[in-house]
Amino acid sequence: MSSRHEETTRRTASGQPGERADEFTTVSNHPVRRLYTPEDLSGWEPVRKLVLPGEPPYTRGIHPLMYRSRLWTMRQFAGFGSAEDSNQRFRYLLSQGQTGLSVAFDLPTLMGYDSDHALAEGEVGKCGVAISSLADMELLFDRIPLGGVSTSMTINSPAAIIWAMYLAVAEKQGVDWAALNGTLQNDILKEYIAQKEYIYPPKPSMRLVIDTFEFGARHTPKFNAISISGYHIREAGSTAIQELAFTLRDAIEYVEWGVARGMGVDDFAPRLSFFFNAHNDFFEEIAKYRAARRIWHRVMTERFGAKSPRSWALRFHAQTAGCSLTAQQPYNNVVRTALQALAAVMGGAQSLHTNSLDEAWALPTEFAATLALRTQQILAHESGVTSVADPLGGSYFLETLTNEVEAGALEYIRKIDAMGGMIPAIERGFPQREIADSAYRYQVAVDRKEKIIVGVNEFTGEEKPLETLQIDESVRGSQTERLRSLRAERSSDAVQRSLSALRKGAEGSENLMPLIYDTVKDYATLGEICAALQEVFGTHEEAAVT
Amino acid sequence: MLEKRIRVLIAKPGLDGHDRGAKIIARALRDAGMEVIYTGLRQTPEMIASAALQEDVDVIGLSILSGAHNTLAPQLMNLLHEKGMDGVTVLLGGTIPAADIPALKKAGIAEIFLPGTSTQDIVDFVRQSVEAKAR
Numbered sequence A: 001m002s003s004r005h006e007e008t009t010r011r012t013a014s015g016q017p018g019e020r021a022d023e024f025t026t027v028s029n030h031p032v033r034r035l036y037t038p039e040d041l042s043g044w045e046p047v048r049k050l051v052l053p054g055e056p057p058y059t060r061g062i063h064p065l066m067y068r069s070r071l072w073t074m075r076q077f078a079g080f081g082s083a084e085d086s087n088q089r090f091r092y093l094l095s096q097g098q099t100g101l102s103v104a105f106d107l108p109t110l111m112g113y114d115s116d117h118a119l120a121e122g123e124v125g126k127c128g129v130a131i132s133s134l135a136d137m138e139l140l141f142d143r144i145p146l147g148g149v150s151t152s153m154t155i156n157s158p159a160a161i162i163w164a165m166y167l168a169v170a171e172k173q174g175v176d177w178a179a180l181n182g183t184l185q186n187d188i189l190k191e192y193i194a195q196k197e198y199i200y201p202p203k204p205s206m207r208l209v210i211d212t213f214e215f216g217a218r219h220t221p222k223f224n225a226i227s228i229s230g231y232h233i234r235e236a237g238s239t240a241i242q243e244l245a246f247t248l249r250d251a252i253e254y255v256e257w258g259v260a261r262g263m264g265v266d267d268f269a270p271r272l273s274f275f276f277n278a279h280n281d282f283f284e285e286i287a288k289y290r291a292a293r294r295i296w297h298r299v300m301t302e303r304f305g306a307k308s309p310r311s312w313a314l315r316f317h318a319q320t321a322g323c324s325l326t327a328q329q330p331y332n333n334v335v336r337t338a339l340q341a342l343a344a345v346m347g348g349a350q351s352l353h354t355n356s357l358d359e360a361w362a363l364p365t366e367f368a369a370t371l372a373l374r375t376q377q378i379l380a381h382e383s384g385v386t387s388v389a390d391p392l393g394g395s396y397f398l399e400t401l402t403n404e405v406e407a408g409a410l411e412y413i414r415k416i417d418a419m420g421g422m423i424p425a426i427e428r429g430f431p432q433r434e435i436a437d438s439a440y441r442y443q444v445a446v447d448r449k450e451k452i453i454v455g456v457n458e459f460t461g462e463e464k465p466l467e468t469l470q471i472d473e474s475v476r477g478s479q480t481e482r483l484r485s486l487r488a489e490r491s492s493d494a495v496q497r498s499l500s501a502l503r504k505g506a507e508g509s510e511n512l513m514p515l516i517y518d519t520v521k522d523y524a525t526l527g528e529i530c531a532a533l534q535e536v537f538g539t540h541e542e543a544a545v546t
Numbered sequence B: 001m002l003e004k005r006i007r008v009l010i011a012k013p014g015l016d017g018h019d020r021g022a023k024i025i026a027r028a029l030r031d032a033g034m035e036v037i038y039t040g041l042r043q044t045p046e047m048i049a050s051a052a053l054q055e056d057v058d059v060i061g062l063s064i065l066s067g068a069h070n071t072l073a074p075q076l077m078n079l080l081h082e083k084g085m086d087g088v089t090v091l092l093g094g095t096i097p098a099a100d101i102p103a104l105k106k107a108g109i110a111e112i113f114l115p116g117t118s119t120q121d122i123v124d125f126v127r128q129s130v131e132a133k134a135r
Helices: A001-012 A044-048 A081-096 A134-140 A160-175 A189-195 A202-219 A230-237 A240-260 A265-271 A282-303 A330-347 A366-381 A396-418 A420-426 A430-447 A475-489 A492-507 A513-521 A526-537 B020-032 B044-057 B071-080 B098-108 B117-133
Strands: A073-078 A098-105 A150-154 A181-184 A227-229 A272-278 A317-320 A349-352 B005-010 B035-038 B059-064 B089-094 B112-113
Touching: A001 A181, A001 B035, A044 A230, A044 B005, A073 A081, A081 A098, A081 A134, A081 A366, A081 A475, A081 A492, A081 B044, A098 B117, A134 A150, A150 A160, A160 A181, A160 A513, A160 A526, A181 A227, A181 A492, A189 A202, A189 A230, A189 A420, A189 A430, A202 A227, A202 A240, A202 A420, A202 A513, A202 A526, A230 A240, A230 A272, A230 A282, A240 A265, A240 A272, A240 A282, A240 A396, A240 A430, A265 A272, A272 A282, A272 A330, A272 B005, A282 A317, A282 A330, A317 A330, A330 A349, A330 A366, A330 A396, A330 B112, A366 B089, A396 A430, A396 B098, A430 B020, A430 B117, A492 A513, A492 A526, A513 A526, B005 B020, B005 B044, B020 B035, B020 B089, B044 B071, B059 B071, B059 B117, B071 B089, B089 B117, B098 B112, B112 B117
Parallel strands: A073 A098, A073 A349, A098 A150, A150 A181, A227 A272, A272 A317, A317 A349, B005 B035, B005 B059, B059 B089, B089 B112
Antiparallel strands: none
16 A cells, blocks of 8 residues: 555656655654555554553543543643732632642742742742742632642652642641642652752652652542653653653652552552643654553553552643744744644643743733633634544554654663663763753754744744733742741741751651651741751752753 | 864853753854853852853853843843953843843843744854954
């Protein structure tokens, strides 16, 4: 069949320019042939590999009915300025039909510094909300009943501390922890690889992650203890295959550590969740999500002997690609985002964030954020793609690409296994270097116009600038004032006692969550708690790879 | 003729860890034949100014995607002035709202490069500004 097509196209090509380019590749530089036929899938057994949606290995999705039974959670990442500012945005988004919250924290919070720390100057409230203590967290969730929402929190190095604050707010609201729904990002490995918001060295950081797994398995059965993230790896410039491979290899690392702690794999694996990018290349992205589910099923059953189907099914959140947004002709971003979101939906995402058109310039305005949410609502209610489970299953191209992406990722996973796992791989800079190489290759291709970006290297034209969100510079001042009165009002004896108990605990090997919870309840600040742990754990320094 | 190679310090000030852009620019300038020093992450303006002095660079390229540019960039410019390093060309790249650009230029930033800038444009700008100062 494909040879007949080869013949036909060769004949039509004679004398005429047949194809637009010598080679066609995905945005990840993966080769794409001109046509896919059953021959590409020869030896491939749909009965075993594909089966039905809701059946292992879940290539076609983790639910039998997919979006016919329940739409994905529309979860817009938001947070800026003070806790009061963000609380207002959250309550607005919920009133507009958003179905889950997703908290963005500012850089000082992500790095474990209080808003009044010298290094926080200029950063407070800028790319997320400033949270320095339980008092700020109480304001952030004021009049938002935690029993009725699902909350995702993008926090990593200080994840255990921020989570303890969330649990303390729930307790104050009288909400049973067992009823809490949400996700803690808590994925420290991808910080060393890509996003670089690390504090402690890898091993003590991993201990904190496993402490949250253990604590969560006991107290918060509906809360995802981690969101193992490829998003940031992709944003740092990886290919789709690298994103998939490094994320899944990170996940393997977490499971190995959990098992080594003495937990049964089925006791915590059902609470592992994933987070992938939704980039420009439509079919490659869908193939990536399908391959992810298939590999994870195999990892859980074959590598870890998981018995529970809930451990086997890879659930994921997707976010459209921030790095694909252009500062030039920003309204084009609405279209890009819609296509990327469609890929996430066709790939079976459980929740989704769509970026706003103005994010190459600044944090989104309320107008831009609303339009991004509307994009999801149009996909869900107008496009018709939600009426069928896995509408693209069986496409020769998509199934072949899924197989290729799967094979490429497995190859990387084998390589990292041979290095002794992800931590040794990170220490020798392997994933970092692979990503930097891919990022540079892509930039060169864009500079040479081998890859076209509309409005940037082709179809350019002047535009008038957008109205962007201005973050009030007064947030640092008001936060500093609030911290000063907090420190004056709280019992400093209690704070010193709970912090020194935490330090002592950190020197041993017990689970630190209960000790962290005590410090938080005494209104120790995030900076104080992180510094106490740093005294014991030390600080991570990376050898920069350029 | 022995031409002195252009020396560039690529620096990541503040807490921001997004280093994709900084690394790409470092590599592109190096491929263009320049001597490039990359500071790594989380540098204070003081650290950047002393690195620039120590390395005797012609150009400093700052990369900021966290929104802290209005604080960090002018701080660096003041420090360079105090150290008598007004001859160093300072460039800024990252997520910079259009409204902030005039004040940053007034503070002495030679040029602001927004997302989507080709690396060739940056290479050309660096060469031209160093040549202009050498004259």
